[in-house]
Amino acid sequence: MAARLLGVLLVAAGCRGTSGSGAPVAIPWPVLSAEDGTPVSAAEFTARLRAADAVLLGELHDNPDHHRARAALFTAAGPDAMAVFEHFARADAPVPTPAAGESREAWLERAGFDRAGWAWPLHAPLVEAALAAGRPMRGTNLSREALRDVVRRGAGAAPPPLAAVVAAAPLDSAARATLDAELVAGHCGQLPASMIAGLRDAQVVRDAAMAAAIVDARAAGTPWLFAGNGHVRRDVAVPRLLAVSHPRWRVLTVGFVERDSAGRPPAPATTRGRYDLVVVTDAPAGRPDPCAAFRRPSSR
Numbered sequence: 001m002a003a004r005l006l007g008v009l010l011v012a013a014g015c016r017g018t019s020g021s022g023a024p025v026a027i028p029w030p031v032l033s034a035e036d037g038t039p040v041s042a043a044e045f046t047a048r049l050r051a052a053d054a055v056l057l058g059e060l061h062d063n064p065d066h067h068r069a070r071a072a073l074f075t076a077a078g079p080d081a082m083a084v085f086e087h088f089a090r091a092d093a094p095v096p097t098p099a100a101g102e103s104r105e106a107w108l109e110r111a112g113f114d115r116a117g118w119a120w121p122l123h124a125p126l127v128e129a130a131l132a133a134g135r136p137m138r139g140t141n142l143s144r145e146a147l148r149d150v151v152r153r154g155a156g157a158a159p160p161p162l163a164a165v166v167a168a169a170p171l172d173s174a175a176r177a178t179l180d181a182e183l184v185a186g187h188c189g190q191l192p193a194s195m196i197a198g199l200r201d202a203q204v205v206r207d208a209a210m211a212a213a214i215v216d217a218r219a220a221g222t223p224w225l226f227a228g229n230g231h232v233r234r235d236v237a238v239p240r241l242l243a244v245s246h247p248r249w250r251v252l253t254v255g256f257v258e259r260d261s262a263g264r265p266p267a268p269a270t271t272r273g274r275y276d277l278v279v280v281t282d283a284p285a286g287r288p289d290p291c292a293a294f295r296r297p298s299s300r
Contacts, residue, residue, distance in 0.1 A: 029065065029069055029279050029280060029281050030265075030279070030280050031045050031254075031277055031278070031279050031280075032265060032277065032278050032280060033268075033276075033277060033278075034255065034268070034271040034272060034273075034274060034275040034276055034277055034278050035268065035271075035272050036268050036272075037265065037267070037268040037271075040277055045277070048252050048276070048277070049073075049077075049252065051250055051252075052222065052250050052251065052252035053218065053222065053246075053249040053250045053251065054214050054218065054222065054223045054224075054225070054242065054249060054250075054251045054252070055077075055081075055222065055223070055224045055225070055252050055254070056224075056225045056227070056231075056232040056238060056239065056251065056252065056253040056254065057070045057073065057224065057225065057226055057227075057232065057254050057256065058227065058228060058229035058230075058231070058232040058253070058254060058255045058256050058275070059226065059227070059228055059229065059256050060228075060229065060256060060257075060258065061118065061119070061122070061228060062119065062122065062284060062287065063256070063258065063281060063283070063284055064122055064125075064284065065281040065282065065284075066256040066279075066281060067122060067123050067124075067125050067126045068125050069256065069279055069281070070126050070129075070226060070256070071125035071126045071128070071129035072129075074126070074129045074130065074133070074224055075129045075132070075133075077133075077222075077224065078222070079135075079221075080220075080221030080222050081133070081135070081221060081222050081224050082135055082136065082137075082138070082217040082218075082220055082221040082222060082223050082224065083130040083133070083135070083137045083138070083224055083226065084137070084138040084139075084140060084210065084213045084214055084217050084223050084224065084225045084226065085130075085137060085138065085139050085140065085141075085225075085226050085227075086140055086141060086206075086210065086225075086226060086227035086228060086231060087113055087114075087118050087123060087139070087141060087226070088111050088112055088113050088137065088138075088139025088140070088141060089111065089112020089113070089139045089141050089143070090112075090139050090140050090141055090142055090209050090213070091112075091139060094136035094137055094138055095111050095136070095137040095138065095139050096110060096111055097131075098131070104124075105120075108120065108127075111139065112139060112141065113127075114141075126226060135220075135221070136217075136220065138213040138216060138217050138223075139213070140206070140209040140210045140212075140213045140227075141206075141209075142158075142159075142205065142206060142209055146158070146159065147202045147205070147206075150198070150201050150202045150205050151195075151198035151199060151201065151202050152198065154198075154201050155167075155201040155204060155205055158205040158208070161212060162205055162208040162209055162212060163205075163208075165208035165211055165212055165241055165245070166204055166205060166208050166241075168244055168245065169240060169241050169243075169244040169245070171200075171204065171236070175235065175236045175240070176200065178235060178236050179200050179203060179204075179236050180196050180200060182230065182236075183196055183199050183200060183203070184196070187294070188290070188291035188294040189294075190294045203230070206231065207231055207237045207238045207240075207241055208241060210225055210227060210231055210238045211238050211241040211242055211245065213225075214238070214242065215242075215245065215246065225238065229255050229256065229257070229274075229275075232253045232254070232255065232275065233253070233255075233274045233275070234253055234273060234274060234275065234276070235273050235274060239251050239253050252276055252277070253275050253276050253277075254275060254276065254277045254278065254279060255271060255274060255275035255277070255278045255279070256278070256279050256281065257271065257278050257279070257280055257281075258280070258281055258282060258283040259280060259281070259282055259283065261283075265278075265280045266278070266280070
């Protein structure tokens with residue numbers, strides 16, 4: 001808890017990635033270098049946000065602190081910051097704005113936001129911050145049907161623009177092995193080997209949808225992607241695709257991670273090469289065991 005009191009102060013100075021109001025934004029979580037775990041000053045963090053051509057902010061989906069922190073960062077962003085969401089449906093046009101008198105729930109359904117799947121209102125602070133900014137938002141989430149085709153038939157079965165993004169940046173053997181290991185771990189060791197390649201293709205196609213939306217948003221401002229940590233990883237995910245399509249872009253990727261049960265931040269060995277920076281929060285209290293559903297009842 002003592003480390004949380006250190007806080008991070010982002011001084012908004014009216015440049016790209018910072019607020020034009022001049023008002024400071026207090027974020028009560030430390031920012032560390034993903035390379036070596038050293039603290040990153042408010043001035044450095046602010047400067048890196050300003051300089052980025054695209055800002056990629058990760059999350060652990062069930063951690064409300066991650067959504068609050070990113071909402072505060074986006075609220076402090078400059079007037080050219082454009083929100084790109086993993087959580088809204090992919091479409092050729094921006095996410096529709098709420099109609100007069102329309103409930104949030106009705107609007108979310110119309111915009112392709114799966115409230116049950118994303119445990120709404122966990123993401124409410126972030127969504128409200130994006131709406132308050134009054135700028136177009138982009139969605140990237142593919143339909144179950146589209147992903148099912150990819151799992152069955154490979155990345156070539158994706159919508160043609162996304163299949164082209166994937167084909168232009170094929171995974172090497174190390175990246176494939178990394179993604180495969182993450183998929184198996186994410187399924188608590190119970191994923192059949194026959195499904196790994198298909199799910200890997202689906203993951204890469206989802207990354208391609210995010211990369212494509214970032215490129216579209218960049219035409220109007222600085223894209224800020226909000227997605228799970230796995231999608232913002234430099235080694236295997238969206239930044240890898242952007243490095244191929246737009247190698248001159250300065251892409252800042254920030255993982256949102258948690259302290260362990262002893263209050264320690266993640267070891268640099270677990271963040272190095274994945275992100276540029278990490279924001280470190282506590283874990284939510286009372287988090288259920290994610291692997292409980294995979295365990296078979298005892299035969300005794």
